[in-house]
Structure formats: structure tokens, C-alpha cells
Amino acid sequence: MCSGCRKPISKKDKKSKKYEEGVTCPNCYDKLTESQKSRFRMRQNQIYRAKLLGKNTFFKKNLNKVYLSKSIKLTKDPIWSLLKNVTIPASTGSLFQTFYNLVDTWFAGKISAEAIAAIAKSFPIYFVIIAVGVGIGAATNACIGNLLGEKI
Numbered sequence: 001m002c003s004g005c006r007k008p009i010s011k012k013d014k015k016s017k018k019y020e021e022g023v024t025c026p027n028c029y030d031k032l033t034e035s036q037k038s039r040f041r042m043r044q045n046q047i048y049r050a051k052l053l054g055k056n057t058f059f060k061k062n063l064n065k066v067y068l069s070k071s072i073k074l075t076k077d078p079i080w081s082l083l084k085n086v087t088i089p090a091s092t093g094s095l096f097q098t099f100y101n102l103v104d105t106w107f108a109g110k111i112s113a114e115a116i117a118a119i120a121k122s123f124p125i126y127f128v129i130i131a132v133g134v135g136i137g138a139a140t141n142a143c144i145g146n147l148l149g150e151k152i
Contacts, residue, residue, distance in 0.1 A: 003040050004028040022047065 002009050005028035013019055018029035022044030023037055032040075074082065108115035 002028060003044070004032050004036070 001007070002013075002025040003022050004024045007025065007027050009019070009025050013025050013027075016026045018024060018026040020037075020041075023040040024032055105116060105119060108119050
């Protein structure tokens with residue numbers, strides 16, 4: 001996979017004079033700027049040095065082990081830590097949604113009273129869309145929970 005254009009690289013491409021490992025391939029050689037090529041060369045140099053030292057680079061890590069290793073055990077973990085791990089992200093999301101609505105209303109108020117009326121009239125439609133999304137998410141979580149519960 002070419003780091004410049006994200007397209008697959010064939011054996012023929014690797015033999016080309018326009019191919020540079022981790023930097024360019026014949027497909028993107030003429031499309032990339034020199035600063036982009038320089039960045040890609042620097043990154044490739046860091047990867048090469050890490051290999052020499054025997055260190056694992058970010059690109060080679062098993063992302064499932066790195067990011068998904070901390071799973072929540074609903075039946076074994078203490079209830080307060082579970083509540084903290086689940087409610088803080090949800091509350092943060094709701095807080096930012098509220099900030100978005102406040103800023104939207106403030107900017108609309110700078111335009112005119114009709115702009116605020118338009119936001120007020122569109123709110124029920126927006127609310128229905130959010131409610132449907134939350135409902136589908138809750139139903140999906142319940143189905144996944146039931147399937148996981150059957151396996152235990």
C-alpha cells in the first residue's frame with residue numbers, strides 16, 4: 001500500500017524509478033508536493049530506525065490489543081466505576097450538543113428574529129431525528145447485549 005496515495009502497489013510499481021518505499025509510487029509521484037514527499041521520507045526514516053532498534057511502530061501494532069484490551073465487565077466490575085465509565089462520555093456528548101444549540105441560536109439571533117423562528121420551527125423535526133437515532137442505538141445495544149449474554 002502506497003503511503004502517498006493509499007493505492008495498492010504491484011511488483012511492477014516497485015521496479016519503477018518513481019517508487020520510493022513509504023514515500024511515493026508511480027501513481028502519485030507527480031501529484032505529491034516536495035513538502036509531502038519530505039514528510040513521508042521523514043516518517044519512513046523513523047519507521048526504519050524503529051525496526052533497527054527492534055521497537056514496534058504504531059503502524060505495526062495490533063490495534064485490537066492496544067485499544068480494545070480494556071473491556072467493561074458488567075457482571076464483575078464495581079457499579080460506581082461502570083457508571084463513571086458509561087455516563088461521563090454520554091454526559092459530555094450531551095453537553096457539547098447543548099453548546100452547539102446555544103451557539104446556533106446566538107448566531108441566528110444576530111441575523112434576525114425570523115432566523116430564530118426558523119430554528120424553533122425546525123426543532124421538532126430535529127428532535128424526531130435524534131429520537132429515532134437514540135432508539136435505534138438503544139435497540140442495537142439491547143440486541144448485542146442479549147447475544148453476548150447467550151454466549152456466557
